[in-house]
Amino acid sequence: MLHTILKGTLLGLTLAGLLGPAFFSLVQTSIHRGFKSGFFLAIGIFLSDFSLIFLSYIGVSQIFSAPKNQFWVGIIGGIMLIAFGIYTFRHRMKLTVDGELVVKKTGALTYILKGYFLNIANPSVWLFWVSVVTLNIGTAESEDVHSFFAFFAAALLTVFLTDLLKCFIAFRIKIYLNDKVMKLINHIVGILLFIFGMYLIYNAILLK
Secondary structure (H helix, E strand, O other), rough: OHHHHHHHHHHHHHOOOOOHHHHHHHHHHHHHHHHHHHHHHHHHHHHHHHHHHHHHHOOOOOHHHHHHHHHHHHHHHHHHHHHHHHHHOOOOOOOOOOOEEOOOOOOOHHHHHHHHHHHOHHHHHHHHHHHHHHHHHOOHHHHHHHHHHHHHHHHHHHHHHHHHHHHHHHHHHHHHOOOHHHHHHHHHHHHHHHHHHHHHHHHHHHHH
């Protein structure tokens, strides 16, 4: 069992090290909105990963990962990321005279949903979890239900904890930022999300 948990932890660390749309949004949200908002965004990402593992396990995600459906998955996912990118690029943060951020109160559900759909809109995340679940089904570990779920629980928990660490670090460095830097971060993250979205659409058209 310990060996299984270690393998799941290693998988989680591998996934946590990938610089995708969710990573940049997580850092930006934590800087602009605080650790609490980043925490709820991380919950949304966690729930989306959990959903994809569950769908992969019961076989439903094979419908989305089928080559003939990858075109629409890429197009829809790309459009969603482009929309997030444009909003982020145009969104402006205001500072008070004391340099504190003027933050409009937003409910936790908003950040959870944003994290959920931002992560799930990325087809590469789908392919990642489909591949991992497929590779684990039929192994000796999968025959032991407890070991099978311990593997994925360790992976998900590792990703979630590293996401919280990213939130904390981003939140702590915000005291060194000013209005111009905040605006620059928004522009960089917005452009990166836009590029991710365009790449997904281009890749979907190319592979059609």
